[in-house]
Amino acid sequence: MEGFVRTVLGDVSSESIEGMVLVHEHLNFDTSRIKHDPDACMTEPETIIEELKEFSRAGGDLLVDLSTTNTGRNPEILRHIAMNCSNKVVCSTGFYFGLYLPLLAITSSANSLAERFVREITEGIDGTDVKAGVIGEIGWGQQVLPAEKRVFEAAVIAHKATGAAIITHTYFGLNALEQLDFLEKKGVNTKKVGIGHMDLYPDPDIHFEVAKDRKSVV
Numbered sequence: 001m002e003g004f005v006r007t008v009l010g011d012v013s014s015e016s017i018e019g020m021v022l023v024h025e026h027l028n029f030d031t032s033r034i035k036h037d038p039d040a041c042m043t044e045p046e047t048i049i050e051e052l053k054e055f056s057r058a059g060g061d062l063l064v065d066l067s068t069t070n071t072g073r074n075p076e077i078l079r080h081i082a083m084n085c086s087n088k089v090v091c092s093t094g095f096y097f098g099l100y101l102p103l104l105a106i107t108s109s110a111n112s113l114a115e116r117f118v119r120e121i122t123e124g125i126d127g128t129d130v131k132a133g134v135i136g137e138i139g140w141g142q143q144v145l146p147a148e149k150r151v152f153e154a155a156v157i158a159h160k161a162t163g164a165a166i167i168t169h170t171y172f173g174l175n176a177l178e179q180l181d182f183l184e185k186k187g188v189n190t191k192k193v194g195i196g197h198m199d200l201y202p203d204p205d206i207h208f209e210v211a212k213d214r215k216s217v218v
Contacts, residue, residue: 005062006121006133006164007088008079017088019061023194023217024137024167027065027081027089030072034099045077052085062088066137066167066196068096069104075130093120093132093158095151097139097169106147113154114161121162135159137196139169140179152179156186167194167217173201180214191215 003014027048030041042048052060067073075091082089094117095105105113120132135155140148155166166188170176176195184190194217195210211218 005088005090006131007062008075008082008091008130009088012088017062019056019059021062021064022055022060023064024196025063025065026067026071027063028072028074028077029067031070031100034070041072043072043077045081048081049084052081052087056086060087062090064090064092064134064136064167066092066134068092068094068100068137070100070102071096073125075125075128079128079130090133091125091130092134092136092167093117093125093164094135094138094155096137097148097151098141098145101145101147101151105151108150110150110153110157113151114157117154117158118161121158121164132164134165134167136165136167136194137169138166139196140171140175142171142174144175149182152182153186156183156188159188159192163192165192165194167196169196170198170201173198173203173206176201176206176210177214180210180216184214193217 004011030043032038032040065078078089078091095101124131135158138151138155159166168179198218207218210216
Protein backbone atom coordinates (compact mmCIF):
# COMPACT_ATOMS: atom_id res chain seq x y z
CA MET A 1 0.00 0.00 0.00
CA GLU A 2 1.79 3.13 -1.21
CA GLY A 3 -0.06 5.75 0.85
CA PHE A 4 -1.80 4.59 3.98
CA VAL A 5 -3.16 5.61 7.36
CA ARG A 6 -2.54 3.34 10.37
CA THR A 7 -5.83 3.16 12.29
CA VAL A 8 -6.70 1.20 15.42
CA LEU A 9 -8.41 -1.38 13.17
CA GLY A 10 -5.48 -1.66 10.76
CA ASP A 11 -3.99 0.16 7.81
CA VAL A 12 -6.27 1.80 5.25
CA SER A 13 -5.46 3.42 1.93
CA SER A 14 -5.08 7.19 1.99
CA GLU A 15 -7.45 7.28 -0.97
CA SER A 16 -10.17 5.73 1.20
CA ILE A 17 -10.32 8.90 3.33
CA GLU A 18 -13.17 10.78 1.69
CA GLY A 19 -14.69 12.93 4.44
CA MET A 20 -13.57 15.46 7.03
CA VAL A 21 -10.52 14.71 9.14
CA LEU A 22 -9.98 15.92 12.71
CA VAL A 23 -6.29 15.63 13.51
CA HIS A 24 -6.29 16.72 17.15
CA GLU A 25 -8.94 15.02 19.26
CA HIS A 26 -9.24 13.28 22.63
CA LEU A 27 -11.85 10.53 22.47
CA ASN A 28 -10.74 9.06 25.78
CA PHE A 29 -8.71 11.08 28.25
CA ASP A 30 -8.23 11.54 31.97
CA THR A 31 -6.08 14.25 33.53
CA SER A 32 -8.13 14.46 36.72
CA ARG A 33 -5.39 13.09 38.98
CA ILE A 34 -2.77 15.55 37.76
CA LYS A 35 -5.12 18.54 37.66
CA HIS A 36 -6.85 17.56 40.94
CA ASP A 37 -10.12 18.10 39.10
CA PRO A 38 -12.63 15.22 38.85
CA ASP A 39 -14.20 16.87 35.80
CA ALA A 40 -10.97 16.78 33.79
CA CYS A 41 -11.79 13.51 32.10
CA MET A 42 -13.85 11.91 29.37
CA THR A 43 -14.03 8.16 29.78
CA GLU A 44 -17.47 7.42 28.35
CA PRO A 45 -16.94 5.48 25.11
CA GLU A 46 -20.65 4.87 24.52
CA THR A 47 -21.29 8.62 24.62
CA ILE A 48 -18.42 9.19 22.20
CA ILE A 49 -19.80 6.55 19.84
CA GLU A 50 -23.14 8.36 19.70
CA GLU A 51 -21.42 11.71 19.10
CA LEU A 52 -19.33 10.21 16.31
CA LYS A 53 -22.49 9.10 14.56
CA GLU A 54 -23.41 12.79 14.35
CA PHE A 55 -19.91 13.57 13.08
CA SER A 56 -20.28 10.92 10.40
CA ARG A 57 -23.68 12.24 9.32
CA ALA A 58 -22.07 15.67 8.94
CA GLY A 59 -19.44 14.25 6.57
CA GLY A 60 -16.76 13.29 9.07
CA ASP A 61 -14.49 10.37 8.28
CA LEU A 62 -11.32 10.15 10.40
CA LEU A 63 -10.19 11.31 13.84
CA VAL A 64 -6.74 11.27 15.44
CA ASP A 65 -6.76 10.70 19.19
CA LEU A 66 -3.74 12.43 20.74
CA SER A 67 -4.14 11.24 24.33
CA THR A 68 -0.88 9.88 25.70
CA THR A 69 0.46 7.96 28.68
CA ASN A 70 -0.63 9.91 31.79
CA THR A 71 -3.49 11.58 29.90
CA GLY A 72 -5.71 8.55 29.52
CA ARG A 73 -4.63 6.82 26.32
CA ASN A 74 -6.39 3.45 26.03
CA PRO A 75 -5.95 1.57 22.76
CA GLU A 76 -8.59 -1.03 23.59
CA ILE A 77 -11.23 1.64 24.22
CA LEU A 78 -10.29 3.36 20.96
CA ARG A 79 -10.66 0.06 19.14
CA HIS A 80 -14.07 -0.47 20.75
CA ILE A 81 -15.14 3.00 19.63
CA ALA A 82 -13.91 2.41 16.07
CA MET A 83 -15.67 -0.96 15.86
CA ASN A 84 -18.97 0.63 16.82
CA CYS A 85 -19.01 3.64 14.54
CA SER A 86 -18.32 4.25 10.87
CA ASN A 87 -15.34 6.54 11.49
CA LYS A 88 -11.69 5.68 11.23
CA VAL A 89 -9.72 6.28 14.45
CA VAL A 90 -5.97 6.76 14.81
CA CYS A 91 -4.11 6.25 18.10
CA SER A 92 -0.85 8.00 18.97
CA THR A 93 2.49 7.32 20.59
CA GLY A 94 4.56 9.83 22.53
CA PHE A 95 4.54 11.80 25.77
CA TYR A 96 2.86 15.12 26.52
CA PHE A 97 4.76 17.84 28.45
CA GLY A 98 5.56 19.25 31.89
CA LEU A 99 3.65 17.70 34.78
CA TYR A 100 2.09 15.17 32.42
CA LEU A 101 5.41 13.50 31.63
CA PRO A 102 5.73 10.07 33.28
CA LEU A 103 8.92 9.19 35.14
CA LEU A 104 9.99 7.08 32.15
CA ALA A 105 10.11 10.16 29.93
CA ILE A 106 12.16 12.07 32.50
CA THR A 107 14.75 9.38 33.15
CA SER A 108 15.19 7.73 29.74
CA SER A 109 17.46 8.68 26.86
CA ALA A 110 16.11 9.90 23.55
CA ASN A 111 17.16 6.64 21.89
CA SER A 112 15.34 4.58 24.50
CA LEU A 113 12.18 6.64 24.11
CA ALA A 114 12.43 6.36 20.34
CA GLU A 115 12.59 2.58 20.58
CA ARG A 116 9.33 2.66 22.52
CA PHE A 117 7.68 4.94 19.96
CA VAL A 118 8.80 2.75 17.06
CA ARG A 119 7.61 -0.40 18.83
CA GLU A 120 4.18 1.11 19.43
CA ILE A 121 3.95 2.10 15.76
CA THR A 122 5.16 -1.20 14.31
CA GLU A 123 4.13 -3.83 16.87
CA GLY A 124 1.42 -2.53 19.20
CA ILE A 125 0.66 -0.54 22.34
CA ASP A 126 0.65 -1.77 25.95
CA GLY A 127 0.56 -5.46 25.06
CA THR A 128 -2.19 -5.09 22.44
CA ASP A 129 -2.00 -5.37 18.67
CA VAL A 130 -3.38 -1.84 18.30
CA LYS A 131 -0.68 0.20 16.58
CA ALA A 132 -0.04 3.92 16.77
CA GLY A 133 -0.47 5.90 13.57
CA VAL A 134 1.11 9.20 14.61
CA ILE A 135 3.63 10.58 17.10
CA GLY A 136 1.96 13.06 19.43
CA GLU A 137 0.79 15.00 21.19
CA ILE A 138 4.32 15.97 22.18
CA GLY A 139 4.72 19.38 23.74
CA TRP A 140 6.78 22.22 25.09
CA GLY A 141 5.75 24.50 27.91
CA GLN A 142 6.62 28.17 28.22
CA GLN A 143 10.16 27.16 29.20
CA VAL A 144 11.40 24.02 27.43
CA LEU A 145 12.41 21.31 29.89
CA PRO A 146 15.30 18.91 29.13
CA ALA A 147 12.87 15.97 29.19
CA GLU A 148 10.55 17.73 26.73
CA LYS A 149 13.47 18.25 24.36
CA ARG A 150 14.44 14.57 24.66
CA VAL A 151 10.88 13.57 23.76
CA PHE A 152 11.16 15.73 20.63
CA GLU A 153 14.52 14.15 19.81
CA ALA A 154 12.95 10.71 20.25
CA ALA A 155 10.08 11.74 18.00
CA VAL A 156 12.56 12.73 15.29
CA ILE A 157 14.28 9.34 15.48
CA ALA A 158 10.95 7.49 15.35
CA HIS A 159 9.71 9.68 12.50
CA LYS A 160 12.77 8.87 10.42
CA ALA A 161 12.48 5.15 11.21
CA THR A 162 8.76 4.81 10.46
CA GLY A 163 7.65 7.82 8.43
CA ALA A 164 4.95 8.58 11.02
CA ALA A 165 3.76 12.17 11.25
CA ILE A 166 4.48 14.31 14.32
CA ILE A 167 1.80 16.42 16.02
CA THR A 168 2.82 18.91 18.68
CA HIS A 169 1.41 20.86 21.59
CA THR A 170 2.51 24.50 21.78
CA TYR A 171 2.28 26.97 24.62
CA PHE A 172 -0.75 28.89 23.33
CA GLY A 173 0.84 28.77 19.88
CA LEU A 174 3.73 30.97 20.96
CA ASN A 175 6.57 28.50 20.31
CA ALA A 176 5.29 27.09 17.01
CA LEU A 177 8.18 28.43 14.94
CA GLU A 178 10.74 27.30 17.52
CA GLN A 179 9.33 23.78 17.36
CA LEU A 180 9.48 23.79 13.57
CA ASP A 181 13.04 25.14 13.66
CA PHE A 182 14.05 22.32 15.99
CA LEU A 183 12.37 19.60 13.91
CA GLU A 184 13.59 20.95 10.59
CA LYS A 185 17.21 21.19 11.77
CA LYS A 186 16.95 17.54 12.82
CA GLY A 187 15.88 16.56 9.30
CA VAL A 188 12.15 16.13 9.76
CA ASN A 189 9.91 16.54 6.72
CA THR A 190 7.79 19.50 7.89
CA LYS A 191 4.97 18.44 5.58
CA LYS A 192 4.47 15.61 8.05
CA VAL A 193 4.23 17.92 11.09
CA GLY A 194 1.08 19.30 12.67
CA ILE A 195 1.45 22.27 15.04
CA GLY A 196 -1.19 22.27 17.76
CA HIS A 197 -3.20 25.05 19.43
CA MET A 198 -2.45 27.74 16.88
CA ASP A 199 -6.02 28.95 17.36
CA LEU A 200 -4.90 30.31 20.74
CA TYR A 201 -2.40 32.65 19.07
CA PRO A 202 -4.49 34.97 16.84
CA ASP A 203 -1.73 36.13 14.51
CA PRO A 204 -2.55 35.20 10.89
CA ASP A 205 0.99 36.02 9.77
CA ILE A 206 2.35 33.25 12.00
CA HIS A 207 -0.41 30.90 10.85
CA PHE A 208 0.50 31.55 7.22
CA GLU A 209 4.21 31.06 7.92
CA VAL A 210 3.57 27.69 9.56
CA ALA A 211 1.13 26.49 6.91
CA LYS A 212 2.32 28.12 3.69
CA ASP A 213 6.02 28.81 4.15
CA ARG A 214 6.89 25.83 6.34
CA LYS A 215 4.31 23.46 4.74
CA SER A 216 3.02 22.19 8.10
CA VAL A 217 -0.53 21.57 9.27
CA VAL A 218 -2.09 24.22 11.52
